[in-house]
Amino acid sequence: MPKAIRIHEYGGPEAMSYEDVPTQEPGPGQIRVRQTAIGVNFIDVYFRKGAYKAASMPFTLGKEGAGEVAALGEGVTGFKVGERVAYAGAVGTYAEEVIVEASGTVRVPDGVSDETAAAMMLKGLTAQYLLRRTYRVQKGDTILFHAAAGGVGLIATQWAKHLGATVIGTVGSEEKAQLARDHGCDHVILYRDEDFAARVKEITKGEGVPVVYDGVGKDTFPASLDCLRPFGTFASFGSSSGPIDAFDIGILAQKGSLFATRPTLFTHIATRELLDANAAELFDVVKSGAVKIPIHSRARLADAAQVHRDLEARNTTGSTVMIP
Structure with a gap:
């Protein structure tokens, strides 16, 4: 039987159990x-703690991964058994x-490894929509990105430098x-x-920036x-330090x-x-070498609890990948 990490009740890293599940x-x-x-x-931590609710209990954590197509359901076209695929919005x-x-699945192109695909789908697609859709970064812009050494930040x-x-x-x-x-920050602030x-304000000579990308929150x-110039955009995409309180x-x-x-x-x-x-836009910048996906930690799936301890202690930089 295949193995999975299961949550039977919300809680700390110890709430995760590594067990057999039916195929x-x-x-x-x-x-x-x-x-x-x-x-x-x-986001996996939020689900484990119950800040975000699972559809039912017990459940398996995880939104992102890569691997090989093993079986196709009825009506699936455009994929075949044995192909390499990746996904960012999966469940479990x-x-x-x-x-x-x-x-919600894409084929992984030649020139991108499974590890890279698994490490970058959620973070890379987040960076893509932030820089290309939420506020479209232009040549000559000065931008502020909080948690610049985190998975999305790196x-x-x-990409912004590119x-x-x-x-x-x-x-x-x-x-x-x-x-x-090392990953393109021109100015680094120890917040x-x-x-x-x-x-x-000092760096921008009092002008402020057109956009602040904030995954930290509280x-x-x-x-x-206070970092923004008039008509600037505050883009809040996460809350690793806790949620932002309601404001006027x-x-x-x-x-x-x-x-x-x-x-x-x-x-x-x-x-x-x-x-x-x-x-496609994400894969293109990665294949071109303009954006390198930093995988700074690899762990076994069985060691998921320790992975979460490191994540919550903010001991991690870049991406962490677990190998089944």
């Missing part, structure tokens, strides 16, 4: 994949085998600062030690708004007719056309 057959429109690499994301990828919707900063932007990044330690510089809003708000929308008027948005990846890949277009 499932794909239903109409579905594919069974024998996974070779599994992506790890902070902390497993040796997973059932995925064909509509991809986004490289687009011709000057990148200001915030990080939590000197070690992460060097990593951010625990410095007033990052003041530093951004710790960086509302100071992020009038603050956006006071601070310069600002825009604030809370986009999600799943809206941006909700149709086959959107998914294919966005994934």
Whole structure:
């Protein structure tokens, strides 16, 4: 029987158990994949704790992975058994085998490894929609990206540099600062030690930036708004330090007719056309070498609890991949 990580009740990393699960057959429109690499994301922690609710209990964590098509459900076209595929919006990828919707699955092109695909689908597609759709970064822009040494950050900063932007990044330690510089950050701010809003104003000679990309949340708000120039965009896409408290929308008027948005990846890949277009753009920048996907940690699926401990302690940089 294939193995999977199962959650029987919400809780800490110890709530994850590594156990046998029955082999499932794909239903109409579905594919069974024998996974070779599994992506790890902070959203998995939210589901484990119960901040986001699973459809039913027990359940298997995980949204992202890559592997080989093992079986096709009724009506599936465009895929064949043995092909390499990857996905960012699946359910239950902390497993040796997973059932995925064909509509949310893409073929992995030659020149991109399974590990790279598993490490980059969710983070890379997040970077793609942030930089190309939420606020379309132009050559000559100066942007602020919080947690620049994180999984999304290291991809986004490289991509923004490739687009011709000057990148200001915030990080939590000197070690992460060097990593951010190595991946394209022009200016790095240690947000625990410095007033990052003041530093951004200094770097931009008082002008502010057109966009702040913020996956941190509580710790960086509302100071992020003070980094923006008039008509700037605050793009909140995560809350690794905790959720942003409800705020009076009038603050956006006071601070310069600002825009604030809370986009999600799943809206941006909700149709086959959107998914294919966005994934193609991601695969192209990775294959060209303009964006390198940093996999800084590999672990066995059986060791998922330790992976989560490291993730929550913010001991991780770049992407973590688990191998079944």
